[in-house]
Amino acid sequence: MLVNQFLILAAVLFCIGVYGVIARKNAVLVLMSIELILNSVNINLLAFSMRNGSLDGHIFALYIIAIAAAEVGVGLAMVLLMYRNRRSIDLDELSEMKG
Amino acid sequence: MFAEATEVATEAVLRSGWFLEHAWAIPVIPALSFFLIIFFGKRMPKKGSEFGVASMLGALVFAGGAAYEWIQRVNGAPEGAFVSPVVKTWTWWQNSGISFGIGQHVDGLTVAILLVVAFISTLVQIYSLEYLRGDRRYTHFFASLTLFSAGMLNMVVAENMIQLILGWEIMGLCSFLLIGHWWEEGANSRAALKAFFTTRTGDIGLLTGTAILFFSANEWTTKTLGVSGFSIRGLSSWALSGDPGHAAITMGAIALFIAAIGKSGQFPLHTWLPDAMAGPTPVSSLLHSSTMVVAGVFLVARLYPVFFKGMDILGGSANFIVVIGGITIVIAALLAFVQTDIKKVLAYSTVSQLGYMMMGLGAGAWLPAVFHIFTHAFFKACLFLGAGSISHSSSHHSFEMKKDMGGLSKFMPITFGTWIISTLALCGVFPFSGFFSKDEIIDNVGHNGYNVFMIVGLTGAFLTAAYMTRATYLTFFGQPRGASAGEHHEEESHDSHAAHDDHADHGHDTHDSHDAHASHGPHESGWLITVPLIILATLALGSGFLNAAPFGEKWENFKKWVEPSAEVINPTGIAYVVGSVGESRVASDTPTDSTIAPTEVATEGEQVAVEDPAASHTEGEALMAEASGEMHHESPCGTETPEQGVCMAPQIHHAPFKWSKAATSMLIVLAGFLLSLFMCIQLYEKKNKKFVGLTERNKALGFGYKLLVNKYYLDVLYEKIIVRSIAHPIAGAVYRFNQKVLDGVVNGAGTTAKGIAGWVYRNIDQRVVDGAVNGTGSVAHGAGSALRPVQSGKVNQYGALLFGAAAIGALVLVIVNT
Numbered sequence: 042m043l044v045n046q047f048l049i050l051a052a053v054l055f056c057i058g059v060y061g062v063i064a065r066k067n068a069v070l071v072l073m074s075i076e077l078i079l080n081s082v083n084i085n086l087l088a089f090s091m092r093n094g095s096l097d098g099h100i101f102a103l104y105i106i107a108i109a110a111a112e113v114g115v116g117l118a119m120v121l122l123m124y125r126n127r128r129s130i131d132l133d134e135l136s137e138m139k140g
Numbered sequence: 141m142f143a144e145a146t147e148v149a150t151e152a153v154l155r156s157g158w159f160l161e162h163a164w165a166i167p168v169i170p171a172l173s174f175f176l177i178i179f180f181g182k183r184m185p186k187k188g189s190e191f192g193v194a195s196m197l198g199a200l201v202f203a204g205g206a207a208y209e210w211i212q213r214v215n216g217a218p219e220g221a222f223v224s225p226v227v228k229t230w231t232w233w234q235n236s237g238i239s240f241g242i243g244q245h246v247d248g249l250t251v252a253i254l255l256v257v258a259f260i261s262t263l264v265q266i267y268s269l270e271y272l273r274g275d276r277r278y279t280h281f282f283a284s285l286t287l288f289s290a291g292m293l294n295m296v297v298a299e300n301m302i303q304l305i306l307g308w309e310i311m312g313l314c315s316f317l318l319i320g321h322w323w324e325e326g327a328n329s330r331a332a333l334k335a336f337f338t339t340r341t342g343d344i345g346l347l348t349g350t351a352i353l354f355f356s357a358n359e360w361t362t363k364t365l366g367v368s369g370f371s372i373r374g375l376s377s378w379a380l381s382g383d384p385g386h387a388a389i390t391m392g393a394i395a396l397f398i399a400a401i402g403k404s405g406q407f408p409l410h411t412w413l414p415d416a417m418a419g420p421t422p423v424s425s426l427l428h429s430s431t432m433v434v435a436g437v438f439l440v441a442r443l444y445p446v447f448f449k450g451m452d453i454l455g456g457s458a459n460f461i462v463v464i465g466g467i468t469i470v471i472a473a474l475l476a477f478v479q480t481d482i483k484k485v486l487a488y489s490t491v492s493q494l495g496y497m498m499m500g501l502g503a504g505a506w507l508p509a510v511f512h513i514f515t516h517a518f519f520k521a522c523l524f525l526g527a528g529s530i531s532h533s534s535s536h537h538s539f540e541m542k543k544d545m546g547g548l549s550k551f552m553p554i555t556f557g558t559w560i561i562s563t564l565a566l567c568g569v570f571p572f573s574g575f576f577s578k579d580e581i582i583d584n585v586g587h588n589g590y591n592v593f594m595i596v597g598l599t600g601a602f603l604t605a606a607y608m609t610r611a612t613y614l615t616f617f618g619q620p621r622g623a624s625a626g627e628h629h630e631e632e633s634h635d636s637h638a639a640h641d642d643h644a645d646h647g648h649d650t651h652d653s654h655d656a657h658a659s660h661g662p663h664e665s666g667w668l669i670t671v672p673l674i675i676l677a678t679l680a681l682g683s684g685f686l687n688a689a690p691f692g693e694k695w696e697n698f699k700k701w702v703e704p705s706a707e708v709i710n711p712t713g714i715a716y717v718v719g720s721v722g723e724s725r726v727a728s729d730t731p732t733d734s735t736i737a738p739t740e741v742a743t744e745g746e747q748v749a750v751e752d753p754a755a756s757h758t759e760g761e762a763l764m765a766e767a768s769g770e771m772h773h774e775s776p777c778g779t780e781t782p783e784q785g786v787c788m789a790p791q792i793h794h795a796p797f798k799w800s801k802a803a804t805s806m807l808i809v810l811a812g813f814l815l816s817l818f819m820c821i822q823l824y825e826k827k828n829k830k831f832v833g834l835t836e837r838n839k840a841l842g843f844g845y846k847l848l849v850n851k852y853y854l855d856v857l858y859e860k861i862i863v864r865s866i867a868h869p870i871a872g873a874v875y876r877f878n879q880k881v882l883d884g885v886v887n888g889a890g891t892t893a894k895g896i897a898g899w900v901y902r903n904i905d906q907r908v909v910d911g912a913v914n915g916t917g918s919v920a921h922g923a924g925s926a927l928r929p930v931q932s933g934k935v936n937q938y939g940a941l942l943f944g945a946a947a948i949g950a951l952v953l954v955i956v957n958t
Contacts, residue, residue: 133936
């Protein structure tokens with residue numbers, strides 16, 4: 042089986058994710074985009090793992106899924122706090138760190 | 141477990157059984173229960189106490205089973221033969237050739253003490269159900285109490301020194317927790333700290349001694365027995381083998397004995413014991429009868445060969461142990477006379493009795509000393525629980541004899557009866573249990589040539605009778621005073637035992653129905669308190685008959701079951717064998733082979749017989765024949781180096797019992813009793829002018845009284861002089877060092893540095909560095925201004941920059957790689 046197809050799928054997903062991170066103003070959508078990026082990486086890992094006939098990539102993918110779950114948990118908690126404090130989750134308004 | 145063939149092959153098959161093989165479970169049960177209480181105790185209907193009581197009952201059943209099977213084992217063995225202990229080991233951890241085992245070493249001594257500890261712990265826990273009802277840390281109390289017993293049980297079954305230290309330290313910790321149970325009161329937490337620190341002082345000796353013995357013994361034990369230099373049986377046989385150098389074993393024994401001094405409240409580290417009365421009474425009872433303070437005596441009894449050789453016991457002159465024991469007996473007994481707190485009288489009496497045990501051990505009276513541990517546990521627990529019963533039900537939670545007690549024999553018949561029985565046992569009156577143990581100690585000490593110490597022992601007996609008479613008189617006779625008379629003096633009572641405040645208040649709230657001492661004056665306690673008292677009093681009366689020397693050999697069962705025979709034995713009998721016998725030595729030499737699987741030494745003898753009958757069995761028989769033939773009474777153990785095989789216990793002769801000697805000590809006790817009674821009546825009843833206030837009029841007596849009231853100024857010595865003389869000069873010296881030396885150096889360095897710095901400042905700093913710095917600054921400023929728009933504070937832009945950079949990086953990578 043060709044690895045290319047997987048890689049292209051992963052690249053497409055990655056680009057969609059990056060676009061989402063850059064262009065979206067809604068924090069939840071940004072988080073979702075980050076998930077997309079992570080999953081595209083997972084696809085890459087699995088593709089190469091399949092090609093090399095090794096289990097390492099699978100294990101890494103599982104690992105990433107677990108960490109992604111934790112990351113989403115923290116992210117959503119932050120979004121909730123943000124909403125509680127400002128009544129909005131628009132990322133553009135969060136520019137107090139402006140230099 | 142035994143094949144038929146083996147029983148035929150050798151007649152020296154030792155019986156074993158399930159409980160003996162599983163004696164290691166005895167400490168495990170309460171240890172597990174501790175965690176159950178901690179995690180689930182508060183949610184249980186009885187607040188966790190049911191776990192404690194149930195686990196102690198379980199431990200008691202196991203200990204009883206083990207004791208029964210041990211007796212079977214001894215009875216099944218040939219007369220005078222060494223009954224090998226039931227040993228099991230697992231590897232706890234191992235590192236660079238040293239492996240620590242954990243397991244069990246069960247022999248007569250272990251079984252006897254296990255039984256006592258489990259028994260007393262059970263009764264004390266039952267008693268505490270009532271005594272601490274409604275206490276605010278009820279669950280934690282039971283948790284600590286259970287762990288405390290677990291620590292002692294673990295120490296008693298310990299297979300090696302490391303396991304013994306583990307149990308020893310668990311006890312130290314739990315005693316701290318329990319003595320400071322009512323820590324809200326400053327005095328209690330100070331007492332807890334004092335107990336902890338004082339015993340820690342001794343504990344240094346335990347670690348040092350263990351290390352000394354390990355490094356001197358390990359080579360021999362590994363070679364001869366295939367066990368590590370930590371194991372009890374290894375150390376015991378090593379000490380008697382003639383291998384140890386004089387210095388090593390002496391230093392080791394002294395270090396270990398210092399630990400025993402701290403733990404067992406021997407002079408001069410006894411000062412923590414009376415203060416430990418700040419804990420709840422059941423704790424005092426447990427601590428003073430069978431667990432904490434017995435640990436030190438047990439240590440000496442356990443590693444007796446080491447002390448026997450190291451201290452040169454029976455060597456003809458006084459040794460360290462016997463001297464310390466003798467001093468302790470007398471000074472503690474004298475201190476008991478000036479106490480007004482009933483628990484403190486009992487505390488000093490414990491110290492004094494421990495002195496007897498130590499003196500006995502130091503003078504070669506091993507068995508009487510161990511037997512005294514056994515009997516003392518029952519009557520001392522009973523006395524303490526009796527004192528608790530009085531304070532719980534009659535004297536409004538006060539322990540002051542002079543202020544709040546008196547005339548209680550009418551109101552508390554059961555407590556009074558049990559108290560009298562235990563007091564008679566403590567004084568060593570025939571036929572109560574104390575007589576059979578204490579008198580034997582005194583007798584054997586004299587028999588072994590320590591005549592001075594026999595007189596010390598007799599003086600101690602006199603003093604014991606006298607101070608116990610005084611305490612009994614003040615408590616149970618005369619007119620009721622203070623709280624016992626129904627008076628309410630909240631102030632004093634709270635001052636002296638403020639720790640009980642909370643408890644007392646709870647008491648009134650929770651069991652008004654039957655515990656109405658506030659309004660109805662003194663009365664008998666409930667059955668949860670009286671039943672343990674009655675059981676203990678029965679044993680205080682009866683347990684002496686287990687080793688009733690006066691009635692002849694037949695009655696000396698305790699001696700038969702507990703005392704190890706001083707027979708020269710084949711090392712394989714006690715060796716640590718892994719796998720098949722052929723490889724045994726090799727296997728145990730290399731730590732890698734000491735697997736997790738339990739190794740059962742109990743049946744080793746049989747295994748040897750099965751697999752290699754020709755060699756080792758015949759050799760063993762030859763040894764046995766030799767031993768029983770010409771050395772049954774004169775074993776070389778202890779006096780010379782055994783030529784073949786090893787010894788596990790030194791040869792000790794027992795004094796033949798003589799009624800004339802017993803009568804002498806009875807007369808001395810009677811004299812003490814009468815004199816004390818006379819003085820009590822004159823002082824407290826008739827208020828005779830001649831005696832009242834004598835200490836103020838007579839200078840010598842006044843000095844003695846002052847010395848006793850101030851506890852020989854030992855506390856002052858420790859806290860004011862030693863701590864201060866060490867801490868203050870060090871602090872002062874450090875301060876001066878700081879001011880003069882360090883500051884001088886610092887100032888000098890400072891002045892020099894200042895000169896150099898001036899030059900550097902003018903030439904290098906101003907011109908070179910500042911130029912560079914300013915240049916850097918302006919560059920940074922420019923760059924900052926240029927980059928400022930990038931720091932927009934918008935996450936998306938950052939993200940875009942990140943990915944852009946990553947993309948460029950990726951591109952560069954691709955270009956470089958292609």
